[in-house]
Amino acid sequence: MSTTPATDWTDRMLEFTVGPVAHGGHCVARVADEASPADDRGRVVFVRHALPGERVRAVVTDDPGGAFCRADAVAVLEASPDRVEPACSWAGPGGCGGCDFQHVTPAAQRSLKTAVLREQLTRLAASAAELATVRLDDVVVEELPGGPLGWRTRVRLAVDDAGVPGLRAHRSHDVCEIGDCPLVPGGALEPVLEQRFRPDSEVDVTVGADGAARVGAGGTVHGAGRTWELSSGTFWQVHPALADTLADVVRDWADAPRGGVAWDLYGGVGLLGSVLADQVGPDGTVLVVESSSSAIADGASALADLGQLSFVQGRAEREIARLEPAPDVVVTDPPRTGLGKATVRALAARGPRRIVHVACDPAALGRDLALFAGAGYRVAGLRAFDAFPMTHHMEAVAVLERTD
Structure with missing residues (x-):
């Protein structure tokens, strides 16, 4: 056939x-x-x-x-x-590809994402499910504060060959000329969209706490009870509630021992590393591994008072085998593609008793959980958050414990 x-x-x-x-x-x-x-x-x-x-x-x-x-x-x-009627006139067929679910009620969006998460984990992480102490039927994609619109504080605009900024069409390099974006705080993007930029380029826009949009600016951000001054281009979560949400989950699940050793892999500016530092205390050790020099500089400045925390510049997957001292607890927040076989194997070989794994793609999460199950870890907790309303994206966190 x-x-x-x-x-x-x-x-x-x-x-x-x-x-x-x-x-x-x-x-x-x-x-x-x-x-x-x-x-x-x-x-x-x-x-x-x-x-x-x-x-x-x-x-x-x-x-x-x-x-x-x-x-x-x-x-x-x-x-x-x-x-429902989409909030944005550019969100339909042939228009902007940034939103997938503007035609769906917010509650139903979360239900759809929950269905996807369960299906992906059932299909890709069957071995992890056999070891898990949580039931997938009990896991739902949770709502974050702030509502479905006006939440996005960072956006990357594409610029067409005439210098006009906009957003790309779905699965295309074509740039859709838009007048605004309802995911960004009301009216903030309009002055930027009226400007002209270098043709065929991209423009990073940040919306500050004052509601004003700045092109290429980092700005001041807050999370885990701390303040960071970010350089242009340094990564920070786009949903204003997600940084504190992830920090709270790590605080609940990491359980790093007093005086112990914790690693924060793909750690950015050290948001989650700062939580681990509070747990291990001044006599403990936290290593934040990050490849971006600007993120390390911004993080080192913001966390200068934490003598137990230090940054290691490099690719986490390459540094795992040579980091010292060995960890009691590890937090991982890899790119969308996940950790993968080699990194999971290398991490398991270092023997942390607990791993808090952050993932922004349910398929990658499923693959990584299956690999962890094969390396002797079981899923002890799983939560997911609707950190990207109107899109199909979500953020999930799993805590894994060594089975021996």
């Missing part, structure tokens, strides 16, 4: 009933393929701007020529009760 259609479906109009949500901000449907009538399951269509159970008309936007294609719902024939 062939899985490759005989014809290209690009620009074809389809009508179908939408299936379940999938990782990536779309839902899944199956549509009969006339070229393969023996396949009664139909061809997979990943459709955006739709909801499970809806009847829609959708136009195929991308057909890679294999067993699936991608489409945008352009007409809703039978709507879900969870459907």
